[in-house]
Amino acid sequence: MTSSELAFQVRTLGFAVVEQAFSVDWLEHYRRVTATTFPVNPIDYPARYSKGDFVAQHKTCWELPFDYTLRGLAADASGTDIAWIQQADIHVNVGTTLHRDSVNRERFGVGPDWDEHEHPYRIIRLAVNLYDSARSGSHFRVCPESHRSPRTDSVSLPVRAGDCIVFDARLLHGSAPPCGAKCVLVFCYGPRDPHSRRHQRWFLERRSADLGYRPIPDSLAERLKTAHLDLGD
Numbered sequence: 001m002t003s004s005e006l007a008f009q010v011r012t013l014g015f016a017v018v019e020q021a022f023s024v025d026w027l028e029h030y031r032r033v034t035a036t037t038f039p040v041n042p043i044d045y046p047a048r049y050s051k052g053d054f055v056a057q058h059k060t061c062w063e064l065p066f067d068y069t070l071r072g073l074a075a076d077a078s079g080t081d082i083a084w085i086q087q088a089d090i091h092v093n094v095g096t097t098l099h100r101d102s103v104n105r106e107r108f109g110v111g112p113d114w115d116e117h118e119h120p121y122r123i124i125r126l127a128v129n130l131y132d133s134a135r136s137g138s139h140f141r142v143c144p145e146s147h148r149s150p151r152t153d154s155v156s157l158p159v160r161a162g163d164c165i166v167f168d169a170r171l172l173h174g175s176a177p178p179c180g181a182k183c184v185l186v187f188c189y190g191p192r193d194p195h196s197r198r199h200q201r202w203f204l205e206r207r208s209a210d211l212g213y214r215p216i217p218d219s220l221a222e223r224l225k226t227a228h229l230d231l232g233d
């Protein structure tokens, strides 16, 4: 898929599946990292675990914001220069009901995320499965075009380990409860604009109690600045 096809699909449908974006070595590395960093190893199904802010809070994951594939796909999809946004989730052996990842997630069209008069909304989420969804039965589900219309009909996307689902943060999405090993890592990038800054602030201010978000440690913040991946003020 070319960069412009990716941007077009994400803009029109709200999502795109980039097949085999990550190599076998990459997958093996992060299977090892996640299995040793977090309390549940996916192969211990049905034990389960989820964590928000998993990147900033675990040094073993600090290379991920700088990953050239992740940031390249996010920049291609948003069609602009992007910064890393702290919203990062790991789900081990867990499915999620249909939801949006944006700030104004409750009602379609209500709230500043839906106002694109001054700034088009370009916040991108990227979901990478470390295991085939054929193995877990937990296929990714999306409601096409729900990032720009009230549609709620969903389709199921079987994904292989190493595929990357790139989607607009406002898209309705979720996954079925797994029946075998599953580990999905979900990342976020966006332009240096008011939508991205509001998004980052909301997670820090409103999701610290339930999801445990905390300010980015200084040394990671410095590295993001040096790599031109910080959101700025």
Ligand SMILES: O=C(O)CCC(=O)C(=O)O
Pocket: 089, 091, 094, 095, 096, 101, 127, 139, 140, 173, 174, 175, 184, 186
């Ligand atoms: O379980 C999945 O594959 C989807 C994860 C998800 O919906 C999310 O982190 O927002």
